[in-house]
Amino acid sequence: MNPFSYPNLGASAFILVLGLFVGLQTRGRWDNRILSFVAFCMVTFVWQLTYGIAYNMAEEKAALAFMRIGYSAVIFMPVTFLHFAASFLRKGQMQVVIRVCYVLSFFFLATLFIDGLFMRGAYRYFFGFYPKPFVPVHIAFLALVIFSVPWSVFMLYREWRRIQADGQSREASEIPRIKLVCVAYLIMSIVCLDFLPNYGFGFYPIGFVFVILYSLVIAYTILRYNLHDIQVIVKRTLVFAGLVASVVAVVSLVAFVSQDLLPTAVPKWLSNLSSATFIALLYGPLRRWLTNVTDKYLFQKEYDYKQLLRNFTDEVMVVLDLKQLVQMTIETLSERGKLESCGLLLLDKDTRRYELVAFRGEDGHNVVLDGQEPFVTFLRETHEPIGLDGEMGKVHFPEQVTNRMKQLSARLCLPLNVHEELIGVLCLGKKKSDEEFTKDDLDILQPLARTLAIAVSNAQLVEELKVTQAQAAQKEKLAVIGTLSAGINHEICNPLGIVKAQCEAFLLDVEDGILIGKSSPDVLERTTTIMRVALKQIDRATAITQKLSNFAKPIKDISAQPVSVPQEVDEVLLLVGHDLQLEKIEVVKEMQADMPQIVVDRRQFQEVLFNLVRNAGQAIKPPGTISVRAHVTAEGLVRIEIADTGSGIPADKLEKIYDPFYTTKEPGKGTGLGLFIVRQIVERNKGRISLESTIGKGTTFFLDFPAAKPEAAGKAVTA
Amino acid sequence: MANPKLVAIDDEVEFIKTIDHFFTARGYEVHVAMTGASGLELVDYHQPNVVLVDLKLPGMDGDEILQHIRRTHPNIKVIVITAYNDGGKTRDRLLSLGAFAHFDKPVSSLRDLFDTVKRALPQAG
Numbered sequence: 071m072n073p074f075s076y077p078n079l080g081a082s083a084f085i086l087v088l089g090l091f092v093g094l095q096t097r098g099r100w101d102n103r104i105l106s107f108v109a110f111c112m113v114t115f116v117w118q119l120t121y122g123i124a125y126n127m128a129e130e131k132a133a134l135a136f137m138r139i140g141y142s143a144v145i146f147m148p149v150t151f152l153h154f155a156a157s158f159l160r161k162g163q164m165q166v167v168i169r170v171c172y173v174l175s176f177f178f179l180a181t182l183f184i185d186g187l188f189m190r191g192a193y194r195y196f197f198g199f200y201p202k203p204f205v206p207v208h209i210a211f212l213a214l215v216i217f218s219v220p221w222s223v224f225m226l227y228r229e230w231r232r233i234q235a236d237g238q239s240r241e242a243s244e245i246p247r248i249k250l251v252c253v254a255y256l257i258m259s260i261v262c263l264d265f266l267p268n269y270g271f272g273f274y275p276i277g278f279v280f281v282i283l284y285s286l287v288i289a290y291t292i293l294r295y296n297l298h299d300i301q302v303i304v305k306r307t308l309v310f311a312g313l314v315a316s317v318v319a320v321v322s323l324v325a326f327v328s329q330d331l332l333p334t335a336v337p338k339w340l341s342n343l344s345s346a347t348f349i350a351l352l353y354g355p356l357r358r359w360l361t362n363v364t365d366k367y368l369f370q371k372e373y374d375y376k377q378l379l380r381n382f383t384d385e386v387m388v389v390l391d392l393k394q395l396v397q398m399t400i401e402t403l404s405e406r407g408k409l410e411s412c413g414l415l416l417l418d419k420d421t422r423r424y425e426l427v428a429f430r431g432e433d434g435h436n437v438v439l440d441g442q443e444p445f446v447t448f449l450r451e452t453h454e455p456i457g458l459d460g461e462m463g464k465v466h467f468p469e470q471v472t473n474r475m476k477q478l479s480a481r482l483c484l485p486l487n488v489h490e491e492l493i494g495v496l497c498l499g500k501k502k503s504d505e506e507f508t509k510d511d512l513d514i515l516q517p518l519a520r521t522l523a524i525a526v527s528n529a530q531l532v533e534e535l536k537v538t539q540a541q542a543a544q545k546e547k548l549a550v551i552g553t554l555s556a557g558i559n560h561e562i563c564n565p566l567g568i569v570k571a572q573c574e575a576f577l578l579d580v581e582d583g584i585l586i587g588k589s590s591p592d593v594l595e596r597t598t599t600i601m602r603v604a605l606k607q608i609d610r611a612t613a614i615t616q617k618l619s620n621f622a623k624p625i626k627d628i629s630a631q632p633v634s635v636p637q638e639v640d641e642v643l644l645l646v647g648h649d650l651q652l653e654k655i656e657v658v659k660e661m662q663a664d665m666p667q668i669v670v671d672r673r674q675f676q677e678v679l680f681n682l683v684r685n686a687g688q689a690i691k692p693p694g695t696i697s698v699r700a701h702v703t704a705e706g707l708v709r710i711e712i713a714d715t716g717s718g719i720p721a722d723k724l725e726k727i728y729d730p731f732y733t734t735k736e737p738g739k740g741t742g743l744g745l746f747i748v749r750q751i752v753e754r755n756k757g758r759i760s761l762e763s764t765i766g767k768g769t770t771f772f773l774d775f776p777a778a779k780p781e782a783a784g785k786a787v788t789a
Numbered sequence: 790m791a792n793p794k795l796v797a798i799d800d801e802v803e804f805i806k807t808i809d810h811f812f813t814a815r816g817y818e819v820h821v822a823m824t825g826a827s828g829l830e831l832v833d834y835h836q837p838n839v840v841l842v843d844l845k846l847p848g849m850d851g852d853e854i855l856q857h858i859r860r861t862h863p864n865i866k867v868i869v870i871t872a873y874n875d876g877g878k879t880r881d882r883l884l885s886l887g888a889f890a891h892f893d894k895p896v897s898s899l900r901d902l903f904d905t906v907k908r909a910l911p912q913a914g
Binding site: 563564566567568570571572574575578579582584603607651654 | 801803804807808810811814815847894895896898899900903
């Protein structure tokens with residue numbers, strides 16, 4: 071048997087089965103669409119079968135007989151093609167045209183069986199006999215083809231655009247179907263290439279590939295079954311067809327060159343070998359190219375969706391804020407993926423429970439899953455997505471798992487794993503298009519889930535680091551308090567010492583009889599003085615302990631309020647001033663009169679001043695001077711300057727001084743967090759920090775804050 | 790014997806006032822200073838029997854004052870008051886530098902301080 075006939079015979083059998091299947095499946099609701107499709111299948115079946123048989127005939131006459139039968143079917147293909155398109159679009163007004171086409175087809179059928187009027191013998195090609203038509207009549211038939219095929223495609227395309235333009239149309243759900251039929255018709259147009267061997271172009275007609283493809287698309291469209299998968303089938307088949315066509319082309323070309331063009335005939339094995347080499351070289355790149363082209367032009371929307379999700383994978387890696395990351399994930403997936411709902415469960419590392427941190431969809435959910443819940447353990451153990459759609463849906467999942475998914479409105483759940491740990495679950499709801507999740511979706515979503523898992527775990531690490539930084543800042547503050555011992559002692563112990571000494575001195579005076587002989591007013595004056603001193607000193611000690619405890623408290627949120635700069639400077643200098651004085655450092659204060667207030671968190675602002683003054687003190691090799699100045703700049707900003715007469719900061723170290731843990735102090739003297747925290751706090755309070763430094767002369771830090779608006783300041787007064 | 794002379798150097802004005810009052814009431818001639826430099830001037834001028842000095846002072850600290858007095862007036866007794874609670878390290882250092890006595894701040898007992906000052910005075914007869 072001629073191997074070139076196998077595809078035709080196979081195609082005929084396939085299409086027969088397909089036609090019967092669709093017919094039987096739709097029994098009871100047969101309409102013109104279905105009947106015209108079944109008719110098309112039968113016609114195609116006859117065509118492919120008889121041609122397949124004809125390729126096997128040794129005699130031209132016998133082959134011609136079969137091809138006549140085949141052609142009788144081919145003659146009816148254009149009209150059934152048009153008929154289906156018209157009935158699919160419910161175009162009643164096309165009836166006349168269709169009838170005319172049927173009449174014409176019957177006319178051609180009549181000519182077919184009159185010897186020499188439609189067919190005039192056959193070509194003998196390498197694959198077998200192929201009809202040689204009587205040109206004038208065949209051209210007329212081709213005219214019918216040229217009318218019906220592009221006209222059908224045009225009608226479908228126009229309808230598709232019309233519905234699409236009319237966005238709110240109730241027919242919107244028809245779009246995927248019309249689009250598919252339109253694509254199918256475009257594919258079918260390629261079958262027209264099979265007419266070329268009728269005119270002496272001796273290549274192997276591969277129309278059967280497109281016929282199968284076309285029939286499949288239409289069949290599935292009719293059955294409305296798994297519209298999404300069909301696109302994959304169409305794509306794969308198209309790529310496959312392209313590859314078959316290329317292989318055939320290469321073999322034919324090489325055979326033609328080696329046998330007919332070269333002066334001496336090349337041995338057959340050599341030409342075969344070179345064909346094989348060409349094919350081997352071309353196969354990979356060609357396949358990739360064809361896949362891309364089909365994706366890009368036939369499945370534009372699909373392609374965009376995939377491209378968008380791929381871009382998302384890139385975008386997601388740069389987001390380090392967990393909240394933002396979660397929000398972006400949910401929004402992007404539900405918008406670009408056109409999902410009805412989308413949610414993200416994340417593991418809470420403390421409670422070991424999975425919490426729905428974000429959800430987008432109709433019903434708001436509040437779900438917290440225990441770490442031992444079957445849904446979670448299933449994902450943790452399998453590391454595989456759970457899908458209720460398509461192929462995945464055929465797998466049997468425990469009922470508790472599927473119930474949980476329903477509760478989460480999810481059709482597909484993807485585990486987010488990092489180092490074998492299930493850190494979260496991505497839950498995707500139904501697609502708005504009613505399409506199902508397919509393997510193709512998984513091919514994109516699984517890498518996306520892997521990337522997302524890494525991104526989430528990175529963001530969590532950053533969050534933890536922030537907490538650690540805050541703790542380090544707190545430690546630093548406590549360390550600072552430790553180093554302030556002299557100041558604290560001075561400000562707490564001295565007042566206490568004075569009170570104690572005053573009281574003791576009085577009692578000892580009594581004991582030693584010193585007060586004997588003194589007048590009552592004298593004694594009263596003495597005691598009054600002691601009481602006044604005692605009260606003043608108690609107030610002094612109380613104030614300092616309050617300041618210290620305020621300073622030592624961890625900062626949580628900013629509570630901005632109008633604050634007077636000179637007042638805060640005084641408070642801070644009270645804390646550090648004494649230590650500086652002891653170290654022979656003079657503190658000079660220059661405050662512009664009538665300074666506007668600034669709106670900052672008071673404690674944080676004090677902390678900034680405190681750190682800068684302390685740093686200034688440490689930069690100075692005594693004796694030296696720290697100047698604290700405040701004035702309003704030309705731009706209306708309140709500028710606070712803290713200048714020291716230290717050694718200055720070398721230019722190469724300037725850019726590093728805000729880095730965490732960067733320090734120029736001797737080991738043990740500073741953790742290096744000071745300026746890093748200072749800058750964070752300043753920026754958090756909508757201020758700016760800058761500095762100028764001259765080697766040998768000293769460094770000046772500038773703090774710029776916007777002046778408080780008068781009404782804000784007024785509020786503070788009434789408060 | 791003439792009234793014993795005492796110079797007290799401390800930057801805490803209320804403390805100085807208390808000392809002044811207390812010792813004056815008990816027959817002392819008291820001179821007070823709030824900085825090291827003026828304190829040393831008083832010492833040079835009045836040649837006191839005893840000097841009470843705070844360890845931490847602006848300008849010049851107790852260590853320097855102690856050493857200075859030991860050099861220039863070896864017969865003047867110096868009592869140092871410190872706010873450091875470092876387990877006696879400072880006390881030992883000060884005593885080795887020639888301090889007559891050492892007191893923690895706040896002074897736990899004025900009576901003790903008074904007795905110590907009294908012990909520091911040259912014994913009559």
